[in-house]
């Protein structure tokens with residue numbers, strides 16, 4: 001078979017994070033031909049793929065099982081189109097070798113999530129990066145030795161990010177968590193019944209300069225970040241700093257699911273007990289079903305993989321274990337969502353000249369608050385740049401309650417010659 005020939009599989013899995021790997025392994029353990037596509041070079045998803053240091057033991061086991069399995073892994077394959085192709089589905093991916101097509105009877109969507117950015121004056125200055133983005137840069141070798149770094153935003157991700165800054169010998173100025181101390185205390189009973197998570201929280205949070213109820217109100221600098229203004233609503237401080245790693249939680253990547261016609265509620269694809277979406281033959285697992293962390297991703301991936309292989313039996317003892325693990329992780333996810341809810345003060349931070357769509361240079365003042373998402377797009381081009389609304393969509397949803405009303409291909413940026421099939 002020529003390298004460019006379409007790949008035929010029983011199950012195609014999009015996304016090789018924890019959910020996708022678990023799904024691929026579960027389906028291939030049932031004797032199915034599985035193709036696992038991911039835009040990254042290595043499998044592992046947001047947590048594990050960039051690691052230069054050894055991955056956690058659970059990850060090493062999973063990645064070793066994947067390497068020894070019959071799963072066909074298509075790395076650096078960015079799926080930009082997917083559509084029904086009886087009796088199943090066809091995925092089109094852009095790869096360094098060109099356009100690749102995969103047909104499969106069932107599909108598992110395990111596309112994960114991305115960071116949520118919220119605008120404040122100066123947020124586009126060089127030196128201001130997402131919290132997870134900063135961590136990814138560190139894993140890829142960013143030198144921080146002796147450089148002052150502030151970690152800010154919200155959510156549990158801030159702790160491993162701050163720990164990575166320390167490990168890279170950066171001068172960690174603080175971890176500003178916008179959720180109040182009162183809200184964070186609601187985590188205590190949840191952690192008491194989850195000793196592993198409690199240990200992780202203590203291990204990561206121990207001795208970190210953690211400041212609940214504080215947020216960044218402005219990034220200051222001319223050519224790059226020089227200082228940040230921070231606030232807790234009553235007190236204001238200016239901190240000199242060279243780097244700001246700032247993220248406001250995660251947003252599920254729903255574009256492919258929605259493009260395939262799968263129903264979503266809020267920020268999550270709707271799935272049944274077997275992780276099947278509203279479309280027969282399309283399953284979803286992990287963060288695309290709502291943010292709930294790696295344990296939910298692993299349990300849901302295994303269920304989705306078995307179901308996509310036609311081997312899901314909820315009566316099995318192992319199925320019961322998976323369902324209990326999924327329910328526990330999802331409960332934790334919902335609780336986290338409420339604990340780290342965004343405070344209203346954040347909406348008041350951007351000024352009229354603060355960019356809200358950085359691809360198309362659209363500032364807040366250019367948007368009439370009475371417009372809906374479509375009117376905003378048509379009048380300002382917000383959401384029409386290379387990120388296709390991935391960054392500004394959640395910003396406009398937070399600022400104005402805008403909900404994106406359509407998904408168009410290409411779902412991901414792809415070279416023009418990959419969009420069109422070659423003549424035979």
Ligand SMILES: Cc1cc2nc3c(=O)[nH]c(=O)nc-3n(C[C@H](O)[C@H](O)[C@H](O)COP(=O)(O)OP(=O)(O)OC[C@H]3O[C@@H](n4cnc5c(N)ncnc54)[C@H](O)[C@@H]3O)c2cc1C
Nearest residue numbers: 015017018019038039045046079111112132286287293294
């Ligand atoms: C930036 C970031 C950093 C994070 N860091 C941590 C951390 O340090 N510790 C922690 O516990 N949790 C972290 N998380 C959360 C963690 O990712 C989740 O808890 C969990 O691992 C989700 O697993 P998943 O398989 O659902 O998604 P992911 O691990 O996000 O995997 C999804 C995969 O889908 C691929 N993908 C998406 N769309 C396409 C497409 N169109 N074509 C091809 N491939 C595609 C992506 O490349 C990715 O590899 C982070 C999340 C983000 C967004």
